[in-house]
Amino acid sequence: MELTHPRLSGPRTAVVWAALRRELDRHSGSAADEGTAQEPLSILDAGGGTGGFAVPLAEAGHRVTVVDASPDALAALTRRAAEAGVADRVRALQGDADALAGFVEPASVDLVLCHSVLDVVDDPAGVVAAVAAALRPGGAASILVAGKAAAVLHRAITGQLAAAAELLAHPEGRVAERDTVRRRYDADSAAALLRAAGLDVVEIHGVRVIADLLPAAVADAHAHAVVELELAAAAHPPYRDIAAQLHLFARRP
Ligand SMILES: C[S@@+](CC[C@H](N)C(=O)[O-])C[C@H]1O[C@@H](n2cnc3c(N)ncnc32)[C@H](O)[C@@H]1O
Structure with a gap:
């Protein structure tokens, strides 16, 4: 499946997928510049749950390891990956997001996702440190937190x-x-958490600035317009700062 598939462009996730697409396009652009075929990326989804992000990324050809504390979520992920025909590209591992070194080689991963996890864990700083340690130098982290x-x-x-x-x-x-x-965050507190782990914060976007303000029927009836408005507002304070979620894109130096 292409990562431009309409299923991935709903108002609630469009801003996150746009950032992920930019990162994947960056890799395919570098491969094209070097005249080589694009290698699949090594992606780690810490607290990836049932695979709402992991499965489409595997469908796009990448290798995704999901580490999650919940056996039920991992069972659903495994079913979903099998139904999508990408079971061979998705590893589902039960574990704690602050102990990622037990699952992936340190400094080996191209892209780590950590979505809606720092809001609920005991030790968010420990999770971010583990995310940073898993990334190879130049690798990217996609972090989503509650606003x-x-x-x-x-x-x-x-x-x-x-x-x-x-x-x-x-x-x-x-x-x-x-x-x-x-816990919930604002742009400064979320960015400070990532910087404390040695990550460079590259972009901060608001996610669900508009979508959560509308009745579902209105949002559904005007889905395309809502997505366009989400994408237009996402980077700009004060809209960014009143979003239901904040998406931080960061890089390991
Ligand atoms: C709100 S869900 C988000 C799932 C997914 N990242 C997404 O955005 O759809 C939070 C997930 O984090 C997992 N989780 C919570 N604490 C965790 C921990 N300490 N280590 C690993 N996973 C954890 C839960 O099992 C759940 O699947």
């Missing part, structure tokens, strides 16, 4: 004013009760 501002605004506009105030004041951006994540 704090969007969560505050969402609670406020749905009338949960006390929860909005609590989340705003909390240093890690969570509420004590019924929260789905352990």
Whole structure:
């Protein structure tokens, strides 16, 4: 499957896929410049879950290792990879995202994905250090985290004013009760986490700036226009900074 397939371009993930596509195109461009065939990339998806990113990347010809703590998620991933005909390019391994060295050679991976994981793990700095150590020099990391501002605004506009105030004041951006994540980020705190692990932050985009503000029926009826608006707004504060998620693209020097 081409990575431009419409299934991969929904409003909720279009900005992330656009960044990943730029990285993959960069590799194919270098291979073309050197007159060589493009080698499949070695990709690691830390906390990759059921393979929403891993399987399409394998379908595009790359070798993907998914390390996830959940056996159920890995079972679903394995089924999905088999159904897509890419079981031979997807490795599903149960383990902790802060112990990636047990699964891949240090400094060997071209691209690491770590999406919606730093929001929930015990030790986000340990996970980012493991991601950085897995990357070869020049390799890239695609990191997706929950945005704090969007969560505050969402609670406020749905009338949960006390929860909005609590989340705003909390240093890690969570509420004590019924929260789905352990921490949320803004662009500065997420970038600082990556820089502390020695990564260069190359781009920061907002993901779901617009899509989450619309009723589902409106978003579905105007999917193309919403994607265009997401892509146009993603890089620009203040739109970027009120996105439901922040996508950081970073590189190991
Ligand atoms: C919200 S899901 C995101 C899945 C996937 N990255 C995506 O974007 O669709 C979080 C995933 O992280 C996994 N996870 C949570 N803590 C983990 C840890 N310490 N090590 C590895 N995986 C973990 C969960 O099992 C789950 O599959």
